[in-house]
Amino acid sequence: SHLVSLGWLLQVALSSVVALGANIICNKIPGLAPRQRALCQSRPDAIIVIGEGAQLGINECQYQFRYGRWNCSALGERTVFGQELRVGSREAAFTYAITAAGVAHAVTTACSQGNLSQCGCDREKQGYHDYQEEGWKWGGCSADVKYGVEFSRRFVDAREIKKNARRLMNLHNNEAGRKILEERMKLECKCHGVSGSCTTKTCWITLPKFREIGYLLKERYSDAVQVEPVRASRLRQPSFLRLKEARGYQKPTDTDLVYLERSPNYCEEDTATGSTGTRGRLCNGTSTHTDSCNVMCCGRGYNTHHYTRIWQCNCKFHWCCFVKCNTCSEKSEVFTCK
Ligand SMILES: *[C@@H]1O[C@H](CO)[C@@H](O)[C@H](O)[C@H]1NC(C)=O
Ligand SMILES: *[C@@H]1O[C@H](CO)[C@@H](O)[C@H](O)[C@H]1NC(C)=O
Ligand SMILES: *[C@@H]1O[C@H](CO)[C@@H](O)[C@H](O)[C@H]1NC(C)=O
Numbered sequence: 093s094h095l096v097s098l099g100w101l102l103q104v105a106l107s108s109v110v111a112l113g114a115n116i117i118c119n120k121i122p123g124l125a126p127r128q129r130a131l132c133q134s135r136p137d138a139i140i141v142i143g144e145g146a147q148l149g150i151n152e153c154q155y156q157f158r159y160g161r162w163n164c165s166a167l168g169e170r171t172v173f174g175q176e177l178r179v180g181s182r183e184a185a186f187t188y189a190i191t192a193a194g195v196a197h198a199v200t201t202a203c204s205q206g207n208l209s210q211c212g213c214d215r216e217k218q219g220y221h222d223y224q225e226e227g228w229k230w231g232g233c234s235a236d237v238k239y240g241v242e243f244s245r246r247f248v249d250a251r252e253i254k255k256n257a258r259r260l261m262n263l264h265n266n267e268a269g270r271k272i273l274e275e276r277m278k279l280e281c282k283c284h285g286v287s288g289s290c291t292t293k294t295c296w297i298t299l300p301k302f303r304e305i306g307y308l309l310k311e312r313y314s315d316a317v318q319v320e321p322v323r324a325s326r327l328r329q330p331s332f333l334r335l336k337e338a339r340g341y342q343k344p345t346d347t348d349l350v351y352l353e354r355s356p357n358y359c360e361e362d363t364a365t366g367s368t369g370t371r372g373r374l375c376n377g378t379s380t381h382t383d384s385c386n387v388m389c390c391g392r393g394y395n396t397h398h399y400t401r402i403w404q405c406n407c408k409f410h411w412c413c414f415v416k417c418n419t420c421s422e423k424s425e426v427f428t429c430k
Contacts, residue, residue: 313349
């Protein structure tokens with residue numbers, strides 16, 4: 093389902109949300125689930141931040157998969173939850189986890205910066221509380237990640253309205269993304285004391301850089317586990333997921349990414365699977381990894397484009413006062429998949 097059209101959202105500054113009124117704005121965003129629309133109407137200031145968070149996730153996804161056949165394309169460039177991947181693959185698992193984490197990250201950041209009306213710094217850690225061990229105390233602005241995570245839960249998870257296995261998969265991966273974010277919160281401290289001595293310290297909790305979350309989720313993607321739905325006896329709806337290869341009812345861990353179906357190979361364009369294919373993609377003639385022309389082009393071969401790079405080199409300073417350079421050039425090639 094199309095949830096939030098980002099290109100559209102970014103054109104809408106917060107000021108116009110205020111000017112036009114939440115009702116009009118929230119009704120215009122295509123594809124919101126009913127509970128998302130209600131949240132949009134009650135918190136119009138947050139909808140912009142949610143859009144930024146989803147974009148954070150998309151950008152990170154494209155960075156992490158820049159050398160892969162699947163390059164995050166089905167997330168789309170102009171829609172936040174754009175064309176979603178219809179196959180319950182490990183790529184879909186990654187996109188859900190990184191989007192949920194991105195929204196939690198952006199909301200938490202906005203809280204710390206005072207940009208959202210109902211949150212701020214983590215109040216539990218404001219002032220000087222219990223933890224006064226080893227000469228440090230809470231101070232500054234601790235990021236209220238609990239609020240960001242809860243907000244992501246309320247908004248991102250609200251799109252799962254169908255009661256099927258895919259819903260369980262999506263919710264699990266959303267939660268895994270947020271959990272990994274929470275686990276990477278950091279303690280940052282500042283020393284106080286004469287001439288830099290650290291007789292007392294003030295410490296606060298900060299968010300990790302989102303790049304770090306990207307790398308962690310990429311590792312989780314590589315280790316993703318296949319699951320299958322289990323229906324509790326009398327109910328028809330699947331009620332939980334269990335590891336497919338395991339004996340008994342072993343469940344995935346909280347931070348596992350889970351998938352239901354094997355991935356397509358993403359070689360050819362296929363709207364049914366959300367594959368854009370690799371025709372026209374750049375590939376690397378010397379790499380032995382997934383960006384090699386062999387792997388990237390799926391054996392179809394590649395086109396070679398020659399060009400010459402020219403630049404100023406061996407520059408020397410002459411007394412006085414000019415610089416003389418040579419012109420250097422280098423022949424280069426780039427390869428694109430047939
Ligand atoms: C918070 O608001 C300031 C000023 O309006 C803006 O520059 C900044 O990007 C906002 N931060 C977030 C996380 O939205
Ligand atoms: C991903 O691959 C598609 C298909 O080759 C291409 O059109 C698109 O520009 C790529 N996107 C990114 C972000 O590299
Ligand atoms: C191609 O791959 C090689 C080996 O992995 C790497 O050193 C080189 O920088 C890559 N070239 C490009 C254009 O990315």
